[in-house]
Amino acid sequence: MNVSAGGWNLPSFWLSQLDLPLRRPPFEGSRSVDVAIVGAGFSGLWTAYFLQELDPSLSIAVLDREFAGFGASGRNGGWVSPYFSASWSQLQEVFGEQTTVRFAREMLDVVDEVGTRVSELGISCHYTKAGSISLMRNQSQVKRAMEEFSNLQRRGIGGGARLLDARDADDVLKVSYVHGASFTSQCATVDPARLVRGLADAVEARGAVIYENSPVEEVGDGFLRVGAHRLSASSIIVATEGYTSELKRWKRQLLPLYSMMIVTEPLSDRQYEAIGSPELGLCFADYRHLVIYGQITHDRRIAFGGRGAPYHRGSSVHRNFDTHGPTRKALHRELIALMPALQDVRIVRHWGGPLGVARDWQPRVVQESGTSLWRIGGYGGDGVSTSLLAAKVTAHAVLGRSDASAAAVVFRRSPRAWEPEPxxxxxxxxxxxxxxxxxxxxxxxxxxxxxxxxxxxxxxxx
Ligand SMILES: Cc1cc2nc3c(=O)[nH]c(=O)nc-3n(C[C@H](O)[C@H](O)[C@H](O)COP(=O)(O)OP(=O)(O)OC[C@H]3O[C@@H](n4cnc5c(N)ncnc54)[C@H](O)[C@@H]3O)c2cc1C
Structure with missing residues (x-):
């Protein structure tokens, strides 16, 4: 963990690149607002943003235990993708073909909506729509990729994706060992810390108050407690994602699963050419089961991440888990296996953070029964774009506005708890x-x- 001169604990490379102002003041005393939101990540902040859009007169308070962007939103791989944490066939079993197809189209569209919103808000976060390439690196991956591709095409939700043979794949990104790939242009990248910090400034400029250093210890129907201080609110929204298990009443709702990242120094001309001079902002992954993901950053680094860090008993979350030596080494090894030309590249930072995973891998917008208390989240590893859709659904639901989106059907389902320990x-x-x-x-x-x-x-x- 980097502690900068200003006393900031900066849990990611992206955050460490920012010139952060002093932290915002904590919540103190007692106050009453229309809407209180716990958690200043993408979920909490987009929800505040859409509430303001629907009703600019609302008084809104957003509280974060640390600071805006401290969680996964300030640490992720920066993929703004149309991918969803559950498969389309899983969704089809629950919601049927029509809703699933409509929802998949909303997910395709949200990639552009993120770009439009950040441009309207003047948030400079290197939003770049350079597409994503998914590599097939063994015969099982080829089979899986083909099945997935034909399923998407059959339903008309391929979003312009196309199959590439090994030679064409090489033209997009040169890696070792490739049988082919699928490529979609409907995928973008951002610097996530710039996006989440910019969003915090934007909702603040529109009148919301953000309290940092404000750990919420108790969430009740109509009030929040921060130490001895009490905030009353007509509606409360809990947007704590991978940290939700720390709130006793929702211990088994979202499982904190750690995803880890490394980032290289900027590539030299020689290294960059050796990997095929890919478009800056390109996303890459392959079809293995233990997810890996990378982006070519705007300044020609490789930001590369993956799963595989252990789950900690009792769904515990701790700063010490934000780095993990064996996963760091494994990621470095995988990167070199993919791109042997980067053998000598320096890894300049390693970090990670908890994802919130629902038992069936499907995110939710849940109203606790008979209360004005809401929970939003459970995106697995796909929350950068999905959180915008979920936030829009939440804002409409909280204000009782009609919402004809398929997302409203998909997200507004009863939750399912994880099994007890062990x-x-x-x-x-x-x-x-x-x-x-x-x-x-x-x-x-x-x-x-x-x-x-x-x-x-x-x-x-x-
Ligand atoms: C390493 C990594 C890589 C990822 N890569 C991608 C990617 O490339 N693309 C993608 O789509 N998704 C990715 N994800 C997932 C994505 O980042 C998340 O789904 C998304 O950021 C969730 O946003 P959120 O606002 O719901 O949660 P968070 O950003 O985690 O925000 C929750 C906030 O709640 C605060 N909080 C917690 N408890 C309390 C409390 N008691 N009181 C007050 N505040 C509290 C925390 O401090 C935190 O700021 C990745 C995640 C990780 C960890």
């Missing part, structure tokens, strides 16, 4: 081990389909 710990970590094993066997060309089915039922993914 089952949760055993299940999640066994799932992680199985995920690694499956990827290794697929690389060797010997993964049985039966093992993949066990993996699907253990992790709730397909």
């Amino acid at each position: 089952l949760r710990w055993l299940g999640v970590n066994a799932g992680l081990m199985l995920t690694r094993l499956l990827d290794t066997l697929e690389d060797r060309g010997v993964a049985p389909r039966s093992l993949e089915r066990v993996w699907e039922s253990l992790t709730g993914q397909s």
